[in-house]
Amino acid sequence: MKLFRVFYAFLFAVFFQSCAPAYLPNVISNPDLQQNGEITIGGYYGSPGIDFNSAFAISNHVGILLGGSFDTSSGKVSHSHGFFEVGAGYFNNKSWNLSWSIYGGIGTGDYSTTTLINDPYLGGKYQTQYEVVRYFFQPSAIYHFHIGEIGLACRMDALHVNGTQDFGPNHRIDHTFPMIEPALNLKLGKRNWRIVFQYGISLHFSNEDFLYLPGIAAVGMQLKLNTKSKK
Numbered sequence: 001m002k003l004f005r006v007f008y009a010f011l012f013a014v015f016f017q018s019c020a021p022a023y024l025p026n027v028i029s030n031p032d033l034q035q036n037g038e039i040t041i042g043g044y045y046g047s048p049g050i051d052f053n054s055a056f057a058i059s060n061h062v063g064i065l066l067g068g069s070f071d072t073s074s075g076k077v078s079h080s081h082g083f084f085e086v087g088a089g090y091f092n093n094k095s096w097n098l099s100w101s102i103y104g105g106i107g108t109g110d111y112s113t114t115t116l117i118n119d120p121y122l123g124g125k126y127q128t129q130y131e132v133v134r135y136f137f138q139p140s141a142i143y144h145f146h147i148g149e150i151g152l153a154c155r156m157d158a159l160h161v162n163g164t165q166d167f168g169p170n171h172r173i174d175h176t177f178p179m180i181e182p183a184l185n186l187k188l189g190k191r192n193w194r195i196v197f198q199y200g201i202s203l204h205f206s207n208e209d210f211l212y213l214p215g216i217a218a219v220g221m222q223l224k225l226n227t228k229s230k231k
């Protein structure tokens with residue numbers, strides 16, 4: 001019986017950790033600003049939950065980024081998170097069909113998971129609570145074609161994770177993880193509206209491990225507006 005309880009505890013630890021991520025990468029913003037006064041607004045649904053981002057060109061080469069994601073679910077395993085980021089950078093258009101940009105910034109968020117277990121041995125409420133701070137640097141390039149654009153962005157992060165969990169071997173994390181998150185963006189549509197598809201991966205380079213979602217997959221819409229007329 002004691003051996004059974006040890007084995008059961010091991011299985012529960014694996015299950016609990018698999019449902020309690022410390023980090024879910026949000027959609028990588030790739031706004032493709034072209035000139036002073038342009039604004040992009042995007043909304044998405046996918047692996048990070050509900051995601052949003054926007055960008056504003058304050059000159060012909062400087063832009064500001066805002067973005068984030070949130071999600072909530074309830075049940076025997078309930079999860080909630082909220083993440084917000086801000087950044088700024090440089091963009092340029094080399095020709096009518098090719099543009100590139102470099103952005104950097106900071107983001108922060110909270111991730112919480114509660115698991116309810118009805119069991120005579122390990123029954124109860126188990127919780128995880130993580131706080132993350134992410135510093136990022138993000139180069140990107142975009143190729144334009146007749147009905148849309150295709151782009152590649154690579155977010156390079158220093159992700160600091162601080163948190164605890166009630167069950168399992170990794171009871172506490174307080175560590176900074178170097179990460180790289182390349183993503184492919186496909187935008188289809190004409191005029192100011194685009195349907196957006198994004199798929200990417202998230203990899204960390206550290207001797208210490210932590211549970212996170214190792215990919216980005218989302219679909220959404222993006223609107224581009226001009227607040228100033230072209231000269």
